[in-house]
Amino acid sequence: MRIIITLLLGSLLSVCALSPQVQAAARLSSDSIEIRSPLLGDEPATFTIxxxxxxxxxxxxxYVLMLDWHPRAQPLLAGMQDWMSHNGGWPWVETIVITPPNGHQGLGKLKSAAIETGDEALLDFVxxxxxxxxxxxYPTNGFKIVSGFTGNGxxxxxxxxxxxxxxxxxxxxxxVLSEDFAKVLSQAKNRLKGLDKSLAGKTRFLQLSTSDSDFERGELDAFAELEAVxxxxxxxxxxxxSLRFDGSYYMTQPVLGVARGIEFVFDxxxxxxxxxxAISRQGVAAILAHYLRLSREVYxxxxxAxxxxxxxxxxxxxDAPQRAMAVLTESVTALPGNHSLKFELATIQASLGKNKDAAGQLEQALTLTNHPFWQRHYQRMLIQLRASREGESVRLSLRD
Structure with missing residues (x-):
């Protein structure tokens, strides 16, 4: 029995060693950056990247940047980010995670001043x-996230x-919001009213979360007050x-909050x-304008699109394949580098017997992707179309 178990374990380890996903996860690396600032005093702060x-x-x-103020958040966020992004950045767009050193006196003083008086020196430092x-x-795309648990929240x-x-x-x-922590509750109303002006109307995302665990019950009244504001x-x-994870454990909150927060932010x-x-009913141009705004002004x-x-x-x-074909024709004209749109247009053209046009779209699609999955299917479909007569309805499918 021991020999069998040993062989099974060896086989499992061999499979893991060959897995591209496991190899990629093993390449997760941490860097560090030393930050000097008069706001910190004489001692520089070394952040983990x-x-x-x-x-x-x-x-x-x-890459997106994400800052969390707790040093122990590093392994948690590193693992979550790797798992939630390894499937094509879905749902977590690939992100560089920043966490602070533990016990740095200069940072501690800046945080204490913010907590006690609402002082902004910590924000000046950031x-x-x-x-x-x-x-x-590091190569960043300008989108930045900050997260925090309890006091850091x-x-x-x-x-x-x-x-x-x-x-x-x-x-x-x-x-933490009670006792007017960081002057959040006393100033929330007025500062929220001025948010649009200070941001020139640009979008910001906020997720609040809590639960009814023993450690959070003392903050629930203040949490409800902020929700009302x-x-x-x-x-x-x-x-x-605003989310409630009632019935869950206190130390599970960062896992739940970050996971749902990332889904919310990148939805x-x-x-x-x-x-x-309402946007799609206005047609292709409205959809393109919407995604251009998301690209330029939000993310x-x-x-x-x-x-x-x-x-x-x-x-x-x-019921209306000609209308569908018109939508996709306008779409591929606007986005000529998108192979998926060309494929979708080809499927409709082929169903209507426009096989030469469909083959032309697939030939272009082949030049726009190196992915083996798409290459294989597009080549197979081209063979199928070239063997068909013009005017003959052909069903193109991703199933072999």
Whole structure:
């Protein structure tokens, strides 16, 4: 029995050693960056920088930044980010994670001043020293997230209210708010009212979360008070949600809060507009304008309109294939580098017997992707089309 178990374990280890996903995870690396600032005093602060598994493989790729104020958040966020991004950045767009040193006196004083009086020196340090140093060293796309648990969650809200332009997304997990922590509750109403003006209408994301665990019950009244202030005063440019994870453990809150926060923040990146949405009903141009706005004004990196355009086209099938073909023809003209749109157009053309046109679209699609899956299927479909007569309806499918 012992020999059999040993052989099984050996086989499992061999499989893991050959797995590309496991190999990629093993390449997760941590770097460090030393930050000097008069705000810290004489002692520099060395922050840990966790890089995505595929960091450096594509010289053109730029990354999201995420700062968490707890040193022990590093292994948690590194593992979560790797798992939630390894499937094509879905749902977590690949991110560089920043965590602070443990026990740094200068940072501790800055945090204490923020907590006690609402002082902004901690935010000055982030804005003038920390973020510029990181952005000078690593390829970033401009989208920045800050997260924090309990007291650090209160500091996340402090940052949103005092420097809303500093980060694009704020994840406050079980935040401490009682006794007017960091002056959040006493100033929330007025500062929320001025948010649109200070951001020039640009979108910011906020997620609050808490639970009814023993350690959080003392903060629930203050949490409810902040929720009420947000409902009454949050501008349209602040996309926010509040979640309760009642029945879950206190130390599980960062896992739940970060996972749901990431889904919330990047939801529009991954979930296409429905064909019956107000924007999609206006047509291809409106969809393209919407995703251009998301790319330029919300995220700072390219957000693809592909899924929404395909959904709009497919909404006309099977009853109105000519309308679907018109949608996709306009789409491929606007986005000539998108192979998936060309494939979808080819499927409709082939169903209508326009096999030469369909073959032309697939030939172009082949030149636009190196992915083995798409290469194999597009080549197979081309053979299928070339063996068919013009005018003969052909069904193209990703199933062999």
């Amino acid at each position: 966790t890089l995505p598994a595929n960091y450096g493989e594509d010289n053109t790729q730029k 804005e003038r020293a920390l973020l510029p140093a990181i952005e000078a060293k 209160g500091l996340v809200l402090h940052a949103l209210l005092r420097r809303p332009a500093l980060f694009n997304a704020y994840i406050a997990i079980s935040p 947000l409902k009454a005063n949050a501008p349209a440019s602040l996309k926010w949600q 529009e990146v991954h979930k296409p507009l429905a064909a019956d949405s 700072g990196f390219d957000v693809s 592909e899924g929404a355009l395909i959904a709009l086209a497919k909404a006309s099938l099977p």
